[in-house]
Amino acid sequence: xxxxxxxxxxxxxxxxxxxxxxxxxxxxxxxxxxxxxxxxxxxxxxxxxxxxxxxxxxxxxxxxxxxxxxxxxxxxxxxxxxxxxxxxxxxxxxxxxxxxxxxxxxxxxxxxxxxxxxxxxxxxxxxxxxxxxxxxxxxxxxxxxxxxxxxxxxxxxxxxxxxxxxxxxxxxxxxxxxxxxxxxxxxxxxxxxxxxxxxxxxxxxxxxxxxxxxxxxxxxxxxxxxxxxxxxxxxxxxxxxxxxxxxxxxxxxxxxxxxxxxxxxxxxxxxxxxxxxxxxxxxxxxxxxxxxxxxxxxxxxxxxxxxxxxxxxxxxxxxxxxxxxxxxxxxxxxxxxxxxxxxxxxxxxxxxxxxxxxxxxxxxxxxxxxxxxxxxxxxxxxxxxxxxxxxxxxxxxxxxxxxxxxxxxxxxxxxxxxxxxxxxxxxxxxxxxxxxxxxxxxxxxxxxxxxxxxxxxxxxxxxxxxxxxxxxxxxxxxxxxxxxxxxxxxxxxxxxxxxxxx
Amino acid sequence: xxxxxxxxxxxxxxxxxxxxxxxxxxxxxxxxxxxxxxxxxxxxxxxxxxxxxxxxxxxxxxxxxxxxxxxxxxxxxxxxxxxxxxxxxxxxxxxxxxxxxxxxxxxxxxxxxxxxxxxxxxxxxxxxxxxxxxxxxxxxxxxxxxxxxxxxxxxxxxxxxxxxxxxxxxxxxxxxxxxxxxxxxxxxxxxxxxxxxxxxxxxxxxxxxxxxxxxxxxxxxxxxxxxxxxxxxxxxxxxxxxxxxxxxxxxxxxxxxxxxxxxxxxxxxxxxxxxxxxxxxxxxxxxxxxxxxxxxxxxxxxxxxxxxxxxxxxxxxxxxxxxxxxxxxxxxxxxxxxxxxxxxxxxxxxxxxxxxxxxxxxxxxxxxxxxxxxxxxxxxxxxxxxxxxxxxxxxxxxxxxxxxxxxxxxxxxxxxxxxxxxxxxxxx
Numbered sequence: 001x002x003x004x005x006x007x008x009x010x011x012x013x014x015x016x017x018x019x020x021x022x023x024x025x026x027x028x029x030x031x032x033x034x035x036x037x038x039x040x041x042x043x044x045x046x047x048x049x050x051x052x053x054x055x056x057x058x059x060x061x062x063x064x065x066x067x068x069x070x071x072x073x074x075x076x077x078x079x080x081x082x083x084x085x086x087x088x089x090x091x092x093x094x095x096x097x098x099x100x101x102x103x104x105x106x107x108x109x110x111x112x113x114x115x116x117x118x119x120x121x122x123x124x125x126x127x128x129x130x131x132x133x134x135x136x137x138x139x140x141x142x143x144x145x146x147x148x149x150x151x152x153x154x155x156x157x158x159x160x161x162x163x164x165x166x167x168x169x170x171x172x173x174x175x176x177x178x179x180x181x182x183x184x185x186x187x188x189x190x191x192x193x194x195x196x197x198x199x200x201x202x203x204x205x206x207x208x209x210x211x212x213x214x215x216x217x218x219x220x221x222x223x224x225x226x227x228x229x230x231x232x233x234x235x236x237x238x239x240x241x242x243x244x245x246x247x248x249x250x251x252x253x254x255x256x257x258x259x260x261x262x263x264x265x266x267x268x269x270x271x272x273x274x275x276x277x278x279x280x281x282x283x284x285x286x287x288x289x290x291x292x293x294x295x296x297x298x299x300x301x302x303x304x305x306x307x308x309x310x311x312x313x314x315x316x317x318x319x320x321x322x323x324x325x326x327x328x329x330x331x332x333x334x335x336x337x338x339x340x341x342x343x344x345x346x347x348x349x350x351x352x353x354x355x356x357x358x359x360x361x362x363x364x365x366x367x368x369x370x371x372x373x374x375x376x377x378x379x380x381x382x383x384x385x386x387x388x389x390x391x392x393x394x395x396x397x398x399x400x401x402x403x404x405x406x407x408x409x410x411x412x413x414x415x416x417x418x419x420x421x422x423x424x425x426x427x428x429x430x431x432x433x434x435x436x437x438x439x440x441x442x443x444x445x446x447x448x449x450x451x452x453x454x455x456x457x458x459x460x461x462x463x464x465x466x467x468x469x470x471x472x473x474x475x476x477x478x479x480x481x482x483x484x485x486x487x488x489x490x491x492x493x494x495x496x497x498x499x500x501x502x
Numbered sequence: 503x504x505x506x507x508x509x510x511x512x513x514x515x516x517x518x519x520x521x522x523x524x525x526x527x528x529x530x531x532x533x534x535x536x537x538x539x540x541x542x543x544x545x546x547x548x549x550x551x552x553x554x555x556x557x558x559x560x561x562x563x564x565x566x567x568x569x570x571x572x573x574x575x576x577x578x579x580x581x582x583x584x585x586x587x588x589x590x591x592x593x594x595x596x597x598x599x600x601x602x603x604x605x606x607x608x609x610x611x612x613x614x615x616x617x618x619x620x621x622x623x624x625x626x627x628x629x630x631x632x633x634x635x636x637x638x639x640x641x642x643x644x645x646x647x648x649x650x651x652x653x654x655x656x657x658x659x660x661x662x663x664x665x666x667x668x669x670x671x672x673x674x675x676x677x678x679x680x681x682x683x684x685x686x687x688x689x690x691x692x693x694x695x696x697x698x699x700x701x702x703x704x705x706x707x708x709x710x711x712x713x714x715x716x717x718x719x720x721x722x723x724x725x726x727x728x729x730x731x732x733x734x735x736x737x738x739x740x741x742x743x744x745x746x747x748x749x750x751x752x753x754x755x756x757x758x759x760x761x762x763x764x765x766x767x768x769x770x771x772x773x774x775x776x777x778x779x780x781x782x783x784x785x786x787x788x789x790x791x792x793x794x795x796x797x798x799x800x801x802x803x804x805x806x807x808x809x810x811x812x813x814x815x816x817x818x819x820x821x822x823x824x825x826x827x828x829x830x831x832x833x834x835x836x837x838x839x840x841x842x843x844x845x846x847x848x849x850x851x852x853x854x855x856x857x858x859x860x861x862x863x864x865x866x867x868x869x870x871x872x873x874x875x876x877x878x879x880x881x882x883x884x885x886x887x888x889x890x891x892x893x894x895x896x897x898x899x900x901x902x903x904x905x906x907x908x909x910x911x912x913x914x915x916x917x918x919x920x921x922x923x924x925x926x927x928x929x930x
Binding site for chain 1: 551827830840842843844845847848849850851852853854855856857858859860861862863864865866867868869870871872
């Protein structure tokens with residue numbers, strides 16, 4: 001297979017990815033000395049995490065209040081996912097590479113082993129122009145910059161392009177730094193979109209989140225580059241609880257990317273994150289995720305339990321938020337990135353591809369809460385189920401009585417590959433005014449035999465053909481992804497389905 | 503705070519105490535089992551996910567709210583030659599009914615045969631209902647099985663010459679009726695059942711239908727002209743190979759209606775069509791809850807539900823298609839649409855798909871909105887008055903559900919009923 005052919009189309013890349021036959025590329029572990037907080041969750045652990053991050057007392061109190069509320073709560077059981085009971089006392093809630101005990105002042109001070117880890121993941125922490133893996137023939141593309149905040153287990157390793165971003169007035173740093181350096185902003189916005197005790201996992205996160213990313217885009221600023229956070233779980237028996245807070249002030253714009261991987265292990269690991277986005281008047285935020293946590297092996301052993309709360313609040317008029325997600329990893333996914341369309345004429349969009357294979361289970365979707373008038377939302381969800389996997393779209397579209405002249409369009413399609421898997425659709429639609437229009441469409445089908453035959457007649461083997469058809473099925477969502485992710489996502493689509501044919 | 507299950511069991515206990523279960527006879531075992539189910543699950547609560555959009559309180563509480571008697575000088579609803587079976591306040595009325603004799607079918611009144619040791623209905627009574635209790639509990643149906651003392655048991659051996667018409671009337675403002683019907687259609691036979699009338703202040707009705715190979719069953723129902731009543735109805739149908747089940751319900755007003763239809767396609771090549779049209783004005787809450795299970799290959803199911811709502815009326819649709827792993831070549835379709843004629847009305851929908859077979863085509867759609875202004879403009883520019891144009895468009899909207907009825911003369915009767923309703927309810 002020669003590189004020169006790539007130009008002809010992305011599908012060829014997908015085919016290559018299938019041929020390369022790597023099942024989970026990121027399953028290795030970095031051998032590094034790690035410091036843990038004692039196992040289990042108690043008030044002391046919460047205090048300890050707070051202390052490790054040198055937090056002010058208001059933050060410690062906030063965490064403790066969350067912890068006390070969490071003790072009163074029960075794990076939700078309404079999702080179509082089935083997993084053994086999680087022992088919340090049999091986990092580490094804080095793990096930090098020893099070398100990061102003192103926060104490195106710049107990337108030069110970071111342990112080379114950690115830098116190597118990210119290099120190997122394709123996320124070099126140098127201030128380079130583009131993410132690895134992207135061909136830079138196109139000049140425009142070659143000049144695209146991406147700033148990265150790298151989170152390793154419980155702590156942020158470092159953030160690139162900080163100085164250049166600062167010039168534009170953009171604050172991009174780890175949330176632990178933001179709590180110390182920008183307490184006013186954090187106090188004003190933290191928990192304002194996802195309240196402290198919003199749900200079981202968000203409450204847990206509020207108590208024990210150790211790090212994550214913080215973004216503030218000042219009024220009228222178009223963030224000069226794409227921002228990204230890369231989450232890596234390395235330590236064993238350790239949960240990762242990161243918290244991301246993105247504030248787009250009036251008239252600003254930012255595109256944010258999130259990636260994640262973890263080592264291949266026999267035991268399952270917990271990941272419970274919270275992402276809050278605030279979009280003020282005329283602001284626009286694009287949030288793209290390629291979720292590639294370790295999915296467990298072909299017998300369903302191991303893998304990440306991914307319980308994530310993501311929500312955006314379009315607070316101002318004409319604010320716009322777009323969620324794009326490609327979910328290929330995790331043993332269990334429970335995730336509903338949502339938009340509260342409070343401002344008049346605000347817009348929310350959700351584009352999702354969720355692929356489950358082997359014993360993976362995904363229950364994912366979105367909520368679009370229309371509160372302001374003339375608000376718009378659009379949902380495009382593609383679920384693909386193979387092997388013995390279960391894939392559920394669960395969503396809510398709610399038109400409140402004041403949301404006059406609002407509009408929603410939802411399309412959720414499912415594709416089944418094989419007769420051992422399941423694909424489900426559970427949409428809730430609530431309409432409380434008559435000037436709004438809501439449309440929901442869903443289909444479920446199998447990979448079309450005619451299309452497969454067409455591909456096979458042209459010399460593709462069955463697996464290649466399925467990958468091609470599936471990429472076509474996902475096209476609408478893949479097109480919504482930023483360039484850096486689109487290619488990776490297409491490859492992932494192919495890899496995730498590997499072994500599902502025949 | 504009391505936990506949900508305790509609260510539901512408590513409600514069941516209170517309700518059960520007001521009722522008396524018939525002792526002995528062929529149905530006793532089924533009744534006892536149903537009673538156990540109700541005691542175990544309790545009665546529905548507003549906090550149940552399955553009752554998220556409809557408050558079951560008045561259906562569940564010990565005594566019913568009273569409902570004014572419905573007096574109508576309108577012509578009888580179905581003007582078709584039919585065998586009339588009349589129930590007043592949930593009790594069979596011999597004097598108003600025709601003789602229970604019709605060539606090809608055997609009809610028994612439930613109350614008459616309860617003491618018998620054996621009855622053909624034993625293999626169906628409470629059996630299809632209990633199959634319909636998983637994966638979702640339907641405690642009001644189990645309550646019905648345990649305590650129903652009246653209803654009809656119809657065994658169709660050959661296709662009769664005319665439909666069976668069940669007419670429900672009421673004479674008391676506080677009537678609280680429980681009726682249970684069993685219908686068995688034998689191989690190759692066909693039966694049409696018509697249902698209408700106010701029934702009772704509170705009406706809990708359960709109908710179990712078993713279709714043998716090649717059998718067909720048509721059901722046309724109108725309900726709700728008596729505005730004040732509250733009704734919860736269940737239809738449980740089990741379809742064997744190449745059988746056909748078609749049900750259409752027209753609901754015109756009614757303070758609270760919850761219609762559950764639970765269909766299991768357990769034989770190959772069977773067909774289930776479930777349709778509903780409803781028009782609600784004012785204090786009106788209508789809930790269509792449908793659960794279709796595909797458990798055999800090559801079956802088709804279709805759900806078409808249309809709701810027209812105004813003056814604060816609420817429409818609910820919860821529909822589910824479950825396709826089991828064995829049910830390859832399934833064709834499942836579901837559409838639910840609401841036309842909101844003003845800003846006070848609301849529509850809540852939960853159209854679900856749960857699919858475990860790969861060679862299937864399933865789709866669902868749901869829309870909600872106001873009357874299309876462009877279509878209105880088109881009609882008005884051709885000289886049609888605004889109100890009349892709105893009625894025309896509304897009728898066309900409902901038409902898609904009404905067309906699901908096979909018998910054209912019935913379709914016409916329903917359309918004329920709807921247009922006269924729309925005329926009467928034109929905004930002043």
